[in-house]
Amino acid sequence: MIDDWRILMKIKSTEIVDTFAEAFKMSGSRIIITAESKQWAMAAAQSITGFATSVIGCKCEAGIEKELSADETPDNRPGISVLIFAMDADGLGKRLMERVGQCVMTCPTTACFNGLESDTTAIVGGQLRYFGDGHQSSKVLGKQRLWRIPVMDGEFVVDERFGIQDAVGGGNILILGKDQKTTLRAATAATKAMREIDGVILPFPNGVVRSGSKVGSKYKALIASSNDAYCPTLRTVSSESLVPEGVNCVLEIVIDGLSEEAVAEAMHVGLHAAAKPGIKQLSAGNYGGNLGQYHLHLNKILEAREASNQS
Amino acid sequence: MSLKLSLHTKPDVPLEADVICPDKLNGVNETAIAALTVFHGNDQTALGDFFTVKGQCDGEIQLEGDLANVKHLGSEMTIGKMIIEGDVGQHLGACMSGGEIVVEGNAHDWVAPEMTGGKITIKGNAGHLIGSAYRGSPIGMQGGEIIIHGDVKNETGNTMRGGLIAIGGNTGDFTGVNMLAGTIIVLGEMGIRNGASMKRGTIISMHHAPMIPTFSYVCTYNPTYLRMYLSYIRKLGMEVSDEQINGNYKRWIGDAIELNKGEILLYANE
Incomplete structure (x- = not known):
């Protein structure tokens, strides 16, 4: 479960988890x-x-x-x-x-x-x-x-x-909503806003992925497996669960871009578009920071752009 | 500041002035430039005997006066820019590999023979053998661009192997004769025996043209790459219509006495 201290910001009624998307050099x-x-x-x-x-x-x-x-x-x-x-x-x-x-x-x-x-x-x-x-x-x-x-x-x-140029793959946001319909609507709004950003793509079907994965598996042949921390059906089963009570659907949007800046901008507009009634939290997926070269902190992305807009 | 050369004495016979080139004049002072050797017919003389020299070349040379009898301007040029206010004589930009020459008037024969790079724009007409090989030489123009807004005479692109020649007006006979590769676009009409002995390469005209018997008609279509070429020369100020960009072209291939891999495209919607 996410501790309250990990929630530092909100967009309207939606909590922004103090975490980061871990992205890779591609x-x-x-x-x-x-x-x-x-x-x-x-x-x-x-x-x-x-x-x-x-x-x-x-x-x-x-x-x-x-x-x-x-x-x-x-x-x-x-x-x-x-x-x-x-x-x-x-x-x-x-x-x-x-x-x-x-x-x-x-x-x-x-x-x-x-x-x-x-x-x-x-x-x-x-x-x-x-x-x-x-x-x-x-x-x-x-x-x-x-x-x-x-x-x-x-x-x-x-x-x-x-x-061919250096690029950034695996920027992401996670949308944690009260039900599938509400979460899907928020994800659709987010992908629509993100597609307006040049230099990024959302590689999953219609821009949204439900089968987020973690590294490794209990089965030795697999290098990735179900991200049980965000599976609502495993909320009380998985000791690693990050699904709060009242959240019954989690969708992820993965962003690949030609620059870290473009990926961050897409995440920024996506977070704002996804923050809707019924969306309890917006978060991001990472691997503890040990694998990816880029750490895109949600709070920093939001703060930097709010400051930029105000100036 | 750019260098300005003004013709004060018109040569009686062709003046060979291959020293007038940014490569050779960059950083040279006025006195030294005026003392440079030019050939008036077979007389060795000084550039200052014909030109008033003003300023210093910082990569750009401006020339003014009737230079129709001044030859070899910009020969073997690799960098910089030359702007010629009036007409210019033979062998302009011979063997040039870089830089840019702009002629506001007309040019004589042998514009950019055996050019390998750079760009020449002529706003008026030009003579014979544009971008060609010298007689006896196996290869003509190999790269770069020659843009001529007016008409030209015979043997345009003789033995050319690369680059682009675009003619806004008409061409004489033997356009693209012996052509090895490259592209010639003629917005006006072409004379006779176009593409004779060509191996590869493309000749395009916006009008019907008489074809020699060793060329065969293959199809009518809109070549995608041609859209890019026509759009490009339109940006350079040549008169190309949307219909010509989007239209169909009759494709002829030849010369069958050679590789039969050359093509002549004739606008089909005129």
């Missing part, structure tokens, strides 16, 4: 998918971000950052910006290759462009070009090399290289 890329229409660009974006909720099981985490109008994209067509994260640059390069090749190149009318300037890059189009079986060709415009790969609806155009 590598991130931004890709811009364009197509003849927003619908086709979205089809490719949804495909490339599929099965990419957690590096634990999916080797990468991905999500849609935002929609782009035609005048914001390299080829003046409607586009979608997607962020992809992995634990290191090599792994991310492999995921980009696989996913751009299988999910974007396959989708009618699409093209795929690098959306991140960085000294560190992964060769993507430069490898996918071999699909052209000798009929591929390249174009260089300024410093940008594009590959044109013949496909059955014309050509698939893809940047040779995609930028």
Whole structure:
């Protein structure tokens, strides 16, 4: 149970637990998918971000950052910006290759462009070009090399290289509510607000995860298992339970971002949006501070931005 | 402060002035610049015999006067900027690899032969052999950009292997002859025998053009990459319409007597 001394702040009637989200150093890329229409660009974006909720099981985490109008994209067509994260640059390069090749190149009318300037890059189009079986060709415009790969609806155009930069994965907030409906509504409001922040994605289904995990398991083969501390059904069973009386549902929102600042800002707007009647507490998940390189303290995030807003 | 060179004596015969280049004039004082050697025909003479020198080059050189008979300006340029207020003579920016040259008037033949980088903008017309290889040389322009708002004459991009040539007006005959790679965009009309002997590369025109028999029509489509090129040159001030960006192009490939991997794209909606 959470001791009263761990509650230092409130937003309206919702208590903010004095704790922190423990986030990890990752590598991130931004890709811009364009197509003849927003619908086709979205089809490719949804495909490339599929099965990419957690590096634990999916080797990468991905999500849609935002929609782009035609005048914001390299080829003046409607586009979608997607962020992809992995634990290191090599792994991310492999995921980009696989996913751009299988999910974007396959989708009618699409093209795929690098959306991140960085000294560190992964060769993507430069490898996918071999699909052209000798009929591929390249174009260089300024410093940008594009590959044109013949496909059955014309050509698939893809940047040779995609930028990779250090990123932050695993920022999070936990929403502890009186029932499932109320908690889900608060989580939905939070994800809506968080999606307005550039440079972040929420990799889980519709941005929300219910099966938060802890490190390790009683079963040796598993590296992660049910986060019993936040399972309402185990409130009096688990000695580690952090579910207060009156809380019957806990939902988590995980945030990956291209910077610690972007993740903190997303957490800030998410906390405010989630603080609704029926939400007893807002908290965050961590591993005692020993695993992650970033400690995002809820109180500090809220205080820093309140001070910034007042000045 | 930039260096200003004003032509006070018009040369009777071509004046070879490859010393006029930011690489060679940066940090040099007025007296030393005026004493630099230029060739008036086959006479060795001083730059000050033709130009008034004012200021010091901090990376930028401004030239004024009728320079139509002044050759090799910006030869082998790697950095800086040259702004030429009037017309300019042959071999402008020959073999340049960086920096930028802007010509407010017209340019003569051989603009940027064997260029590897940098950018040249000509607001008027230009002559023959833009971005080409010198006679007997295996490779012409390999990189950089040549943007010409007016018309040009024959053999634009002869043996070019990279970079972008954009022509706002018409071209003469043999556009992209012997082309190895790279991109030529012609917003006006092209003459005859375009792409003859080309191996790879792209020639684009917004008008119908006569095709040589060793090219074959393959399809009509909207090339995605072309949208980027057309949007780019529109930002540079060239007249490209939304219809041209979004429109379809007839794709011809050739030259079949070579690799047959070159392409000519002709706007299909005119």
